[in-house]
Amino acid sequence: VTRTMSHASAASARTAAPVAGLRAPRRVSRRVNVVPRAVAAGGTANLSSLDDAIESVASLPDATDRLKALIACGSDLVDLPDDQKALNNRVMGCASEAWIDLTLAQDGTVVVRGAAEAQITRGFCGLLCKGLTGLTPDTIAEVPVSVVDSLQIGAANLPTSRANGFRNMLETAKKQARRLRDEDGDGESASAPFPSLVVSADGVAANGVFAETQAAYLEPDETLVDDLVHTLRTKKIGIVAHFYMDAQVQGALMAAREKYEHVFISDSLVMADAAVKMVEAGCESIAVLGVDFMSENVRAILDDAGHTDAKVYRMAAEDIGCSLAEAAQTESYYAYLNEAKDVIANGEPAAHVIYINTALDTKANANAIVPTVTCTSSNVVQTVLQLAHQVPNVNVFYGPDTYMGGNLAHLFSMMSTWTDDEVRAVHPAHDAASVKALLPRLRYYQDGTCMVHHMFGGDVCDAVEKHYGDAYLTAHFEVPGEMFKSAMRAKRERNMGVVGSTKNILDFVLEKIDEALERKLQTGERLSFVLGTETGMVTAIVRAAQEKLRDAKQSSETKTCLVECEIVFPVSTDAVTDVSGDPSSSSSAISGGASALDALTIVPGPAGGEGCGLDGGCASCPYMKMNSLASLTSVIDKIGSDAGEALLAPFEPKKYAAADSGPSVAALGCVPILHMRDFTRDKAFSDAFVQDIVSRAR
Numbered sequence: 042v043t044r045t046m047s048h049a050s051a052a053s054a055r056t057a058a059p060v061a062g063l064r065a066p067r068r069v070s071r072r073v074n075v076v077p078r079a080v081a082a083g084g085t086a087n088l089s090s091l092d093d094a095i096e097s098v099a100s101l102p103d104a105t106d107r108l109k110a111l112i113a114c115g116s117d118l119v120d121l122p123d124d125q126k127a128l129n130n131r132v133m134g135c136a137s138e139a140w141i142d143l144t145l146a147q148d149g150t151v152v153v154r155g156a157a158e159a160q161i162t163r164g165f166c167g168l169l170c171k172g173l174t175g176l177t178p179d180t181i182a183e184v185p186v187s188v189v190d191s192l193q194i195g196a197a198n199l200p201t202s203r204a205n206g207f208r209n210m211l212e213t214a215k216k217q218a219r220r221l222r223d224e225d226g227d228g229e230s231a232s233a234p235f236p237s238l239v240v241s242a243d244g245v246a247a248n249g250v251f252a253e254t255q256a257a258y259l260e261p262d263e264t265l266v267d268d269l270v271h272t273l274r275t276k277k278i279g280i281v282a283h284f285y286m287d288a289q290v291q292g293a294l295m296a297a298r299e300k301y302e303h304v305f306i307s308d309s310l311v312m313a314d315a316a317v318k319m320v321e322a323g324c325e326s327i328a329v330l331g332v333d334f335m336s337e338n339v340r341a342i343l344d345d346a347g348h349t350d351a352k353v354y355r356m357a358a359e360d361i362g363c364s365l366a367e368a369a370q371t372e373s374y375y376a377y378l379n380e381a382k383d384v385i386a387n388g389e390p391a392a393h394v395i396y397i398n399t400a401l402d403t404k405a406n407a408n409a410i411v412p413t414v415t416c417t418s419s420n421v422v423q424t425v426l427q428l429a430h431q432v433p434n435v436n437v438f439y440g441p442d443t444y445m446g447g448n449l450a451h452l453f454s455m456m457s458t459w460t461d462d463e464v465r466a467v468h469p470a471h472d473a474a475s476v477k478a479l480l481p482r483l484r485y486y487q488d489g490t491c492m493v494h495h496m497f498g499g500d501v502c503d504a505v506e507k508h509y510g511d512a513y514l515t516a517h518f519e520v521p522g523e524m525f526k527s528a529m530r531a532k533r534e535r536n537m538g539v540v541g542s543t544k545n546i547l548d549f550v551l552e553k554i555d556e557a558l559e560r561k562l563q564t565g566e567r568l569s570f571v572l573g574t575e576t577g578m579v580t581a582i583v584r585a586a587q588e589k590l591r592d593a594k595q596s597s598e599t600k601t602c603l604v605e606c607e608i609v610f611p612v613s614t615d616a617v618t619d620v621s622g623d624p625s626s627s628s629s630a631i632s633g634g635a636s637a638l639d640a641l642t643i644v645p646g647p648a649g650g651e652g653c654g655l656d657g658g659c660a661s662c663p664y665m666k667m668n669s670l671a672s673l674t675s676v677i678d679k680i681g682s683d684a685g686e687a688l689l690a691p692f693e694p695k696k697y698a699a700a701d702s703g704p705s706v707a708a709l710g711c712v713p714i715l716h717m718r719d720f721t722r723d724k725a726f727s728d729a730f731v732q733d734i735v736s737r738a739r
Contacts, residue, residue: 401710446485565603
């Protein structure tokens with residue numbers, strides 16, 4: 042059964058009172074009968090008014106005088122009334138409480154009002170109100186964040202945290218301007234289109250049907266969890282699971298983990314290590330919830346550690362594939378590796394950096410062609426830069442993820458324009474010139490993508506910019522370039538973005554919650570995070586965030602916590618179905634990008650394309666979702682009996698044959714991983730790996 046959510050119920054869900062008592066966004070007309078200042082004075086809708094406001098501060102000769110002038114800009118600020126201070130005009134990520142509010146005048150220009158608690162923040166708010174009032178929404182939407190630097194206050198008088206708050210105040214104004222520009226003829230601004238979960242110390246509120254589905258499994262049935270734990274403990278079964286499980290199994294496993302120590306949920310890198318520890322602690326069987334290369338890796342690492350008797354089971358008899366891992370097993374990929382081999386044959390050093398999310402035999406075969414080291418999404422930047430440092434003039438071939446390779450090249454292009462100090466903050470042995478010199482020698486495979494991260498393309502990014510431009514933006518390194526650039530821009534300009542691995546994203550969310558708790562703003566705070574990765578991450582984020590907020594409430598003298606955390610799930614336009622009854626409107630609306638999302642009801646079912654599940658059109662891997670709670674229960678029920686384990690034979694992962702002489706395929710496949718672990722431990726590659734790269738080029 043496919044359920045739909047009407048526009049009215051969707052609006053109701055989005056504007057329901059949040060758990061911790063912050064004011065909800067107002068659903069009111071944004072048009073007011075006000076003659077804008079600039080027009081009344083004979084001004085025009087261009088940036089001259091803002092330029093004049095900035096010049097009144099920046100033209101002063103002394104930084105201290107400029108700071109005083111900025112503070113003075115707050116003296117004429119007419120405070121926004123308390124009843125008009127709401128979540129939709131609150132400045133997120135600001136060190137003090139601040140609001141900025143845009144309304145449309147009858148002639149289509151904008152009136153800007155604001156309020157701020159801190160003196161210097163009030164000054165910047167006053168400057169924006171003065172400089173932006175009278176401009177058009179289009180003009181305001183294009184104002185660069187560099188206006189903050191144009192004030193020339195200086196770091197001594199304007200700390201980075203305060204400057205970032207200013208930039209986000211401007212971004213909040215720009216977001217409102219974009220929505221004013223696109224509002225309908227009745228003055229109603231379109232609601233934020235994506236589902237979300239609002240997490241507080243007291244509970245979780247769901248906005249939208251997909252979010253309701255996610256929230257339903259956060260607190261699993263206690264009897265179900267107890268039965269699961271009893272079976273695992275009695276049969277000595279350990280579980281290693283990837284973050285990208287669906288909400289139902291994630292909720293059950295996280296609850297089980299609190300009662301049974303042999304349940305481990307992580308990204309792919311350390312799943313096999315956890316399995317080895319479980320077997321050494323007494324587990325006889327390991328259930329792997331992930332795609333096939335993960336279970337194969339667990340099997341191989343256990344065998345390599347001497348635990349050949351330990352049983353390993355997948356959650357399906359069928360293949361649990363991975364579009365990215367499979368891309369590295371094609372003729373096209375081996376042709377790409379042979380290009381590296383040709384470079385080596387010409388006497389130039391070359392190295393292959395392969396993503397961890399590939400099979401062991403892929404890594405073994407690659408290393409036989411070109412010296413290969415594994416990387417993760419959190420260390421790929423450091424891996425390439427370290428290779429360039431230790432092996433002069435090395436040619437780097439990255440694969441198989443095309444988006445990650447493109448993002449890597451884009452990042453290095455950006456770094457080549459940074460100051461040397463900024464580059465050294467990323468890698469101490471490099472400067473802008475050395476990064477620029479590396480760019481012509483960096484290549485990446487052009488035909489490998491993760492079907493889930495492929496979803497985060499231009500349409501989704503347009504909607505994110507329009508509705509969540511002032512939010513914290515997170516992006517996995519595997520997402521398309523548009524989402525990567527948005528998150529990098531948020532990171533560079535406002536310190537409100539992160540690009541990296543699943544763990545990097547989780548750590549970032551928790552870090553920002555810690556900062557909000559430290560601020561202790563009197564009226565509380567809601568932090569919104571756009572989740573630019575697979576939706577399976579939400580359970581880990583929500584549970585970790587809620588634990589942190591509950592701890593803060595418990596340790597508070599007043600036993601309250603006014604900080605909230607909103608997790609937003611981007612929805613692909615490919616997963617949006619029009620329910621108007623016009624069969625032609627769906628495809629035309631989808632091609633309309635962000636505006637299509639505004640006009641349609643979100644249906645928790647696929648309109649087409651891979652990556653969509655019956656419980657939502659968000660970024661959800663269909664292969665990962667084969668690891669269901671029902672599958673897990675069925676597998677562990679069969680473990681322990683001869684008849685049951687006979688039925689589980691198709692559930693065993695591929696086992697690499699032992700070599701008649703020399704290292705096995707599994708052992709050879711571990712070599713690139715060991716190179717990475719050497720680098721992780723020593724902050725440098727081993728002499729043996731460097732020598733392998735250099736000697737093959739001779």
